[in-house]
Amino acid sequence: MKFIKTIIGNLDKKSISKIKTKKWNGYVMPIKDNIFQKLDKFKLEKVDKKKFIKLKKKDFLIPIEINSIIGVGKNYTENYSQKLIKQFNKSPDFFMMNKNSLIASNKKTFLNKCYKSILVEGEIGVVIKKKCKNIKQDKAKNYILGYLICNDYSGRDLMSLKKDSILLRKSLDGFLPIGPAIKLGHQKNDFIIKTIVNKKLIQSFDTQNLILNIEQIISNLSQYVTLNKNDLICTGSAIPKPKVKRGDNIRITVDGLGMLNSNII
Known part of the structure; x- marks a missing residue:
């Protein structure tokens, strides 16, 4: 199985992360290395093909709100x-x-x-x-x-x-x-x-x-x-x-x- 190599490890293409930067907060999916694509809410739906964002490891939050x-x-x-x-x-x-x-x-x-x-x-x-x-x-x-x-x-x-x-x-x-x-x-x-x-x-x-x-x-x-x-x-x-x-x-x-x-x- 092929995975996407990123700054936060090898990810499946159906992976979602939650991030917070000075300019933008929200959900992203991996593209490659430190490049991620912004998502429309917590879904694998791309905002726009041009809506890429470069991230640092410190930008990543807990990926989903946990209950119990x-x-x-x-x-x-x-x-x-x-x-x-x-x-x-x-x-x-x-x-x-x-x-x-x-x-x-x-x-x-x-x-x-x-x-x-x-x-x-x-x-x-x-x-x-x-x-x-x-x-x-x-x-x-x-x-x-x-x-x-x-x-x-x-x-x-x-x-x-x-x-x-x-x-x-x-x-x-x-x-x-x-x-x-x-x-x-x-x-x-x-x-x-x-x-x-x-x-x-x-x-x-x-x-x-x-x-x-x-x-x-x-x-x-x-x-x-x-x-x-x-x-x-x-x-x-x-x-x-x-x-x-x-x-x-x-x-x-x-x-x-x-x-x-x-x-x-």
């Missing part, structure tokens, strides 16, 4: 034995995250003083297209708006509490960078997620190895809770999960979805 955020833990076969995989299928590890954790690509995450380090969890995020409940697996794709990259940071060395707290591990400010684009449509590749820390490749894994695939996740969740438009589901990460600290640069790349760039300070 749901995470899926322990969802890759590399992580567990066949016995534990069977148990997971019966009882998936779902959890919620707060919206204050969201942050755009090329922004800085300020590491709270309660942590010395955090774990990187590069993931595929799925955005829900419309309200759904009790959805069958073979119908789940009809409720997918698109896909984007998530970096679901996880705090593990919390020093201020004796007991583990999933809220404080997953929902601190800036703990969920997403973007820099959303690929529209339910058609998906077998995404390969690569995590690069300080220019060194640390993690590489394939969504073919998900325990619950994306359609199964949506169907399973919808049996218990109503999923709404623009809900974000973070589908999980494989091991090893690299530990990062203040001063580190993290890049998560997925062909078709771009490159999510983050810095810890």
Whole structure:
């Protein structure tokens, strides 16, 4: 599959980004390098063939307004034995995250003083297209708006509490960078997620190895809770999960979805 090479990574032609510059705010689609085309609202409809804009990495915002955020833990076969995989299928590890954790690509995450380090969890995020409940697996794709990259940071060395707290591990400010684009449509590749820390490749894994695939996740969740438009589901990460600290640069790349760039300070 051919992708468009841009300053924010290799993007699918059906990708949309949200940008803000001194002269123009709105949605764009990739052309090549730093050249993007302005769009008429959040649709793959070009404003004008001449309406090109040159952008910098700092111009890109979170690509879509997110509603609720749901995470899926322990969802890759590399992580567990066949016995534990069977148990997971019966009882998936779902959890919620707060919206204050969201942050755009090329922004800085300020590491709270309660942590010395955090774990990187590069993931595929799925955005829900419309309200759904009790959805069958073979119908789940009809409720997918698109896909984007998530970096679901996880705090593990919390020093201020004796007991583990999933809220404080997953929902601190800036703990969920997403973007820099959303690929529209339910058609998906077998995404390969690569995590690069300080220019060194640390993690590489394939969504073919998900325990619950994306359609199964949506169907399973919808049996218990109503999923709404623009809900974000973070589908999980494989091991090893690299530990990062203040001063580190993290890049998560997925062909078709771009490159999510983050810095810890």
